[in-house]
Amino acid sequence: MDLYLSTRHEGDRTVIEVGGEIDVYTAPKLREQLVDLVNQGRYHLVVDMEAVDFLDSTGLGVLVGGLKRVRAHDGSLRLVCTQERILKIFRITGLTKVFPIHQSVEEATSATD
Amino acid sequence: MDLYLSTRHEGDRTVIEVGGEIDVYTAPKLREQLVDLVNQGRYHLVVDMEAVDFLDSTGLGVLVGGLKRVRAHDGSLRLVCTQERILKIFRITGLTKVFPIHQSVEEATSATD
Amino acid sequence: MTGVEAAGSAAAEEEQAPDGVSLRFAPLPEHVRTARLVAVALARRAGVEDGLLDEVRLAVGEACSRAVGLHRSVAPGEPVLVRFAPPGERFRVEVADLVTGGPVPKQEDGGEGESGGESAGFDPHGGTEVDMGLAVLRGLVDDLEVETVPAGGVIRMGWPVQHPDYS
Amino acid sequence: MTGVEAAGSAAAEEEQAPDGVSLRFAPLPEHVRTARLVAVALARRAGVEDGLLDEVRLAVGEACSRAVGLHRSVAPGEPVLVRFAPPGERFRVEVADLVTGGPVPKQEDGGEGESGGESAGFDPHGGTEVDMGLAVLRGLVDDLEVETVPAGGVIRMGWPVQHPDYS
Numbered sequence: 001m002d003l004y005l006s007t008r009h010e011g012d013r014t015v016i017e018v019g020g021e022i023d024v025y026t027a028p029k030l031r032e033q034l035v036d037l038v039n040q041g042r043y044h045l046v047v048d049m050e051a052v053d054f055l056d057s058t059g060l061g062v063l064v065g066g067l068k069r070v071r072a073h074d075g076s077l078r079l080v081c082t083q084e085r086i087l088k089i090f091r092i093t094g095l096t097k098v099f100p101i102h103q104s105v106e107e108a109t110s111a112t113d
Numbered sequence: 114m115d116l117y118l119s120t121r122h123e124g125d126r127t128v129i130e131v132g133g134e135i136d137v138y139t140a141p142k143l144r145e146q147l148v149d150l151v152n153q154g155r156y157h158l159v160v161d162m163e164a165v166d167f168l169d170s171t172g173l174g175v176l177v178g179g180l181k182r183v184r185a186h187d188g189s190l191r192l193v194c195t196q197e198r199i200l201k202i203f204r205i206t207g208l209t210k211v212f213p214i215h216q217s218v219e220e221a222t223s224a225t226d
Numbered sequence: 227m228t229g230v231e232a233a234g235s236a237a238a239e240e241e242q243a244p245d246g247v248s249l250r251f252a253p254l255p256e257h258v259r260t261a262r263l264v265a266v267a268l269a270r271r272a273g274v275e276d277g278l279l280d281e282v283r284l285a286v287g288e289a290c291s292r293a294v295g296l297h298r299s300v301a302p303g304e305p306v307l308v309r310f311a312p313p314g315e316r317f318r319v320e321v322a323d324l325v326t327g328g329p330v331p332k333q334e335d336g337g338e339g340e341s342g343g344e345s346a347g348f349d350p351h352g353g354t355e356v357d358m359g360l361a362v363l364r365g366l367v368d369d370l371e372v373e374t375v376p377a378g379g380v381i382r383m384g385w386p387v388q389h390p391d392y393s
Numbered sequence: 394m395t396g397v398e399a400a401g402s403a404a405a406e407e408e409q410a411p412d413g414v415s416l417r418f419a420p421l422p423e424h425v426r427t428a429r430l431v432a433v434a435l436a437r438r439a440g441v442e443d444g445l446l447d448e449v450r451l452a453v454g455e456a457c458s459r460a461v462g463l464h465r466s467v468a469p470g471e472p473v474l475v476r477f478a479p480p481g482e483r484f485r486v487e488v489a490d491l492v493t494g495g496p497v498p499k500q501e502d503g504g505e506g507e508s509g510g511e512s513a514g515f516d517p518h519g520g521t522e523v524d525m526g527l528a529v530l531r532g533l534v535d536d537l538e539v540e541t542v543p544a545g546g547v548i549r550m551g552w553p554v555q556h557p558d559y560s
């Protein structure tokens with residue numbers, strides 16, 4: 001299964017809906033998308049992972065890379081994820097402490113902390 | 114995917130419904146079923162292949178073996194098959210000339226030629 | 227046959243630097259399913275059109291079943307080798323056994339299978355089946371080469387691809 | 394670790410007589426998917442319970458991604474090897490690379506990836522990722538062994554099975 005990306009802007013926030021498998025094969029596509037957005041001046045990103053079927057460390061690495069980029073511009077990168085098997089991967093790598101993880105896109109786009 | 118077998122008697126005919134994959138791994142199960150039936154004195158067999166997803170030469174071999182067995186008792190082995198991709202395998206091996214192939218179980222159970 | 231040449235007889239020899247994917251498995255029927263699964267996944271990714279995937283599945287399965295059948299009675303400790311060439315103008319697969327004219331002698335007739343006690347003389351691992359497998363392959367695959375090499379036998383198959391991933 | 398011993402370090406050596414299944418592939422990201430696919434199919438058939446299949450998929454994927462990452466920059470012509478042990482009390486998998494302490498020297502930092510022009514310094518094939526992969530593996534798999542052998546590195550993993558097919 002491949003990676004599906006769809007992006008929409010809500011005010012200064014940009015929501016990236018991700019579906020499918022984020023792995024060593026598809027992660028470059030996601031990275032490109034994040035880099036493009038930052039280059040376009042979009043520094044507040046919400047990555048909606050509800051339709052993600054598979055996530056590996058390459059995917060984590062791309063998200064961490066995205067976070068570094070937006071932080072260089074005082075931006076934010078928030079995740080939307082309620083799938084236990086995906087959350088587990090953030091948990092075992094300690095990344096739940098690095099990323100704000102939200103229950104819904106609404107919650108993420110309205111968060112200000 | 115595995116092989117599914119279900120058998121029912123209609124007069125002196127026995128209908129064997131086969132589903133799933135008939136291949137080198139599962140064919141022994143089908144062979145056992147055919148041998149058992151012949152040992153029970155069931156010599157007029159109808160093999161309904163409408164739910165078969167995959168058939169290889171091992172499966173063909175088992176059907177040919179079944180045919181030999183029932184013929185030794187003046188019996189018959191009829192096939193029900195309308196799936197083009199399955200028919201193709203009988204065609205390229207010349208087995209359409211060996212097996213009576215029917216459009217439906219009804220047609221097969223009432224055939225007398 | 228054009229697309230097949232590049233692969234040479236690499237599959238039959240020791241695989242030194244496979245730039246594609248190769249699968250080695252003990253000659254057991256269940257592993258034929260693994261080979262089918264891999265063949266279809268790679269064929270799809272290589273760009274073989276959907277309408278041909280059933281043919282790839284069946285053909286690779288037949289070639290592997292045949293190799294498994296040849297190995298089972300006389301070389302059960304030796305693996306069967308399947309080699310998928312790297313992406314190119316064709317999707318190329320080689321299945322190698324060590325029995326056909328190879329280091330492990332082929333039995334005269336395949337009749338000594340493990341399923342003794344068969345009355346009607348049909349042995350699922352015997353010669354009948356090996357021949358039926360070849361008949362299916364010959365009827366199915368246009369780009370097919372069946373060769374005896376010093377190390378055994380190789381079946382080479384190729385299918386067109388729609389969009390070679392790399393050129 | 395008990396179930397792992399039997400396999401020894403066979404994966405790192407030349408595979409002479411694999412009685413299970415082994416997969417060799419060029420160090421390309423797409424082949425990691427093939428390895429995942431094979432791992433899950435074999436695990437299911439070996440009797441690994443459904444609830445653990447996601448873990449097998451992820452773990453084998455991580456180990457292979459890591460090996461691919463290690464090979465890509467310094468040994469792109471050498472294949473990665475995955476070995477699945479024959480059915481037993483555990484489902485055992487070994488993933489071998491030729492870079493970790495092996496014949497092909499590992500780069501000091503993985504920073505020379507092919508994706509030059511990166512400003513933020515995150516390289517998808519660099520050290521960060523290799524470490525993140527190990528972190529995932531360590532957090533995920535209880536029966537895990539990461540070893541450096543003369544031929545490179547081997548990651549050995551094992552999972553319980555419910556109904557060993559053969560005994």
Ligand SMILES: Nc1ncnc2c1ncn2[C@@H]1O[C@H](COP(=O)(O)OP(=O)(O)O)[C@@H](O)[C@H]1O
Nearest residue numbers: 114115134256259260261262263434435437438
């Ligand atoms: N152990 C296996 N190795 C390789 N392929 C397999 C295996 N088991 C099933 N398959 C293949 O995977 C596909 C889907 O089967 P699936 O329903 O997942 O298997 P199962 O019936 O074991 O749950 C089928 O085409 C089948 O040939």
Ligand SMILES: Nc1ncnc2c1ncn2[C@@H]1O[C@H](COP(=O)(O)OP(=O)(O)O)[C@@H](O)[C@H]1O
Nearest residue numbers: 001002021267268270271423426427428429430
């Ligand atoms: N080339 C490949 N090799 C191995 N596994 C693959 C390949 N392509 C897809 N898969 C795996 O097969 C499963 C089903 O994907 P599928 O929908 O068949 O692929 P595709 O998106 O290419 O049509 C997924 O778990 C995916 O990881």
